[in-house]
Amino acid sequence: MRSRPPALSVLDLVPVSAGSGPGEAIRAACSAARTAERYGYRRYWLAEHHNSPALACSATTILMGAVAAATDTIRVGSGGIMLPNHAPLRVAEDLGTLAVMFPGRIDCGLGRAPGTDPRTAARLRRGSADLADFTRDVTELHDYLGPASGAPGETAVIGRGAGVELFVLGSSTGGARTAAELGLPFSFASHFAPDHLHEALAVYRENFNPEAPTAQVDEPWVSAAVNVMAAETTADARCQLLTLRQSFAGVLTGKRGPLVAPGDVAELHPILQSRVNHSLRVTACGTAAEVADQLIDWAGPLGLDEIITVTYAHDPVVRRISLALVGEEWGRRVDRGL
Template sequence: MSSAPPGLSVLDLVPVSSGSGPAAAIRAACAAAQTAERHGYDRYWLAEHHNSPALACSATTVLMGAVAAATETIRVGSGGIMLPNHAPLRVAEDLGTLAVMYPGRIDCGLGRAPGTDPGTAARLRRGSADLVDFTRDLTELHDYLGPATGAPGETEVIGRGADVRLFVLGSSTGGARAAAELGLPFSFASHFAPDQLHEALAVYRGNFNPDAPTAQVSAPWVSAAVNVMAADTVAEAQRQLLTLRHSFAGVLTGRRGPLVAPGDTVEPHPILEARVHHSLRVTACGTAAGVVDQLLDWAVPLGLDEIVTVTYAHDPGVRRRSLALVGDEWARRRNCCM
């Protein structure tokens, strides 16, 4: 458990807003990353989802390259690449190439979920997501990115030995066990699946193996995700949060669609509203000071090393404003504590 203030980062699913399209969503992601960099965030992660009209993040490493090119210092990564969808060598080649192009800035978060529906997963030629297979593939990826050994028949991979940081992502104890066994940092998806957060952190910390050949940290390192919306007033932040709540109701009912403006949202049925509230209960909303208070009240007892913020807004300017407000207030608090 770290005694220093937690780090602060961003996860972007590259949401498409109604009346717009994927190209605009990608431009908005690059602009948001520039805002995050200017306002002191540690890293900017892009997710992997397929066959969704609401998200433009199917080609994760391509997006990582675009964001890295649009920024200068912030670390850029995947949050995450769904490893069973890909051959480990293919992922290593993409990451190694990015690491050569943007030295010291590339992260790779890796998960087991399909990031899509079963039919699309089959068309991706998705492999096994069994924990044993996932751990084996992650070890293989780690070895491709590690220093060359000179062994006969060793695969040549661009970027071998580069500073690519690997993280295991999860929303259950399965990912926590894999991260602990491999001695890798662990990031929990509490922004939409908070139920097993405490249990997963206990499993990870209780089983962490710093002596694993794949270990990249000497002690447990944990981040977790939280939905964030900050605005100049509490009322405006709560109004903007309606976009996220409407979007997640669509996820639960299988009616995914582009983000809608707050004024175009529809109140869900009370039963559905209760499910939305349960899934999105790890949310910080309000003014910058209020949001940072909420983040600290949540993260410090958990002993988090980093908080991963997730912000949905129909208007990209609203998202950038939220990022700037929280980043500036976070930096002010962090400086006061040092």
């Protein structure tokens, strides 16, 4: 158990709402980040997905720059960059440049998933996602971003030693092993893949190596993601959550589309509804007080250092209200020790 309360952060997939487009989604992300900053969230992370008309987050580092420019203090990062899709040097150059533009504010969460379909992955010239290759690439990226050694032939990278924080993301024990081996923080995608959460955290903590040359923390550091929807009333929050459930049903059936308003949500077949409920069972929904209670009950036994919140809403105002309600309530709880 941690002696200090976990911080709250945000993961944004920059979803496109029905009736709008990617430009509106990106502007909504910047506005949501300003709200998160105002209400005490620690980080604002942007995902990486490709070939999806429903998500405007294919150019993750560009989005990071836009969000960092729209805010002043909140840390901004990738949640995550899918490293097999990119050369480590290319990622280092992007992140290093962001780090000198926005000192002390840039994070880099790294994952192995393609973030897309196999055909698009091939067009991205995707490399190996084998765990050993991923671990090697994370190490290479770490070396590019570390302080210059002055060794002959060393690659000049803007932002060397600028303090980009690296995190390993995962939805299984694979990412947990890499994070532990390298002594890096670990973040689990329990908002859509909760089945292996406890096992992955145990693997990470049991194998953590603080003596690794790449170590960034002295002891295991873990965060995990949870779907969140807060509103002034429980009934309204539950109604707004229908947008997320409809969206994830599209993921499961391969028919992902823009976010729909709660009133336009279609009834799901019972079998599909059961699958949606299973995948999204790590969800906190209700009034701000109810959501805070649910987050405490969930995160406490896990010993989380940070809670990553994920909020889907057709109306960007609904998302900002949810962020504000939860952030304000969480701040009150933290002030009195939860």
